[in-house]
């Protein structure tokens with residue numbers, strides 16, 4: 001369902017180099033499967049496709065049906081790993097224009113993923129007086145961005161539905177036992193879903209974190225999990241037949257050859273949020289100890305008219321990973337125009353997907369000629385199975401790649417630095433000394 005194509009790497013590396021990386025990949029695999037590597041208490045995602053809470057899975061489907069039955073709008077509140085995966089899957093499977101297209105499921109908006117008041121007010125304006133529900137997602141239950149948005153939404157829910165009515169419209173996805181959100185939900189009687197202890201935010205899309213919003217959008221979560229299960233099987237194969245390990249190895253090879261940026265490329269704007277999810281997964285997993293590839297992304301052909309110049313001719317710090325979706329969800333046939341005033345009749349009789357494909361081929365040839373290596377990952381089509389497969393493939397490749405790099409792929413110590421400063425500057429109790437110190441530095 002996701003197949004590695006290395007044909008466009010000729011000239012940038014040899015197949016022998018990939019073979020030489022087998023030992024390193026196997027060492028990484030051993031750390032992962034024996035659960036002896038750094039971060040080994042966050043490996044719950046590894047067998048999640050065959051080992052998940054089926055009772056909760058059913059509750060997710062029921063909650064999604066309930067939300068669809070009584071809400072025109074669902075607001076998903078969360079940040080980072082507590083929101084990116086759901087949004088990525090919904091936009092890829094449905095559309096980035098999901099909210100504007102005809103459908104039987106609720107519109108979905110995302111809040112609590114930043115602190116900009118205008119962005120929040122605009123969603124509230126779009127919501128208007130319509131019936132809505134809220135899915136608040138926070139593993140720690142204390143993250144400022146979602147907690148703030150949730151406070152505002154609770155007030156709105158209370159005004160509209162009263163204290164009892166609002167309970168029917170709040171769905172909290174959080175830790176099974178601890179944290180402010182868990183305590184609040186238990187005290188107020190909200191339905192709760194679990195972020196398992198052993199699954200970190202960025203690896204959590206196939207838990208209730210992602211599955212509830214995804215099910216609300218009308219996607220088939222059974223098929224999504226089936227795709228992930230297929231990937232779990234395929235990515236356990238020996239190195240020679242394991243595209244996931246080879247992809248991790250290729251990243252490692254390019255890193256050691258001086259590339260510092262992996263550019264995720266797609267030719268489908270519906271993939272853009274999936275690239276955002278990918279960037280968090282790889283950026284947060286590998287960017288530490290002064291190491292790691294910087295994950296970036298583009299949508300072509302759109303960005304060929306902006307960043308394309310840099311990719312082709314700029315600093316040689318980039319390699320590309322191109323998602324090649326073989327069959328788009330829909331197509332557009334180009335008819336003959338007898339006047340041909342626009343000179344486009346040479347395209348007559350083709351589908352627009354053929355034109356997009358020629359752009360893909362033309363670009364890949366130009367970029368590889370220009371010294372920018374292109375890894376290609378081929379995906380048959382966009383459906384739940386393929387997307388579930390892709391998610392698991394990237395998760396496992398990330399873990400293997402992180403261990404090959406020699407970092408803990410499951411922590412994120414660097415994320416705390418801005419939080420400490422922000423809390424101090426906001427006057428949060430306990431941060432008084434840091435506040436004084438920081439204020440002397442602000443001009």
Ligand code: PA5
Pocket residue numbers: 079080081082137138139140141142143146200201202203284412
């Ligand atoms: O991947 C991660 O761990 C982070 O992106 C978290 O998901 C993000 O910071 C949100 O944390 P929480 O779910 O605790 O609110």
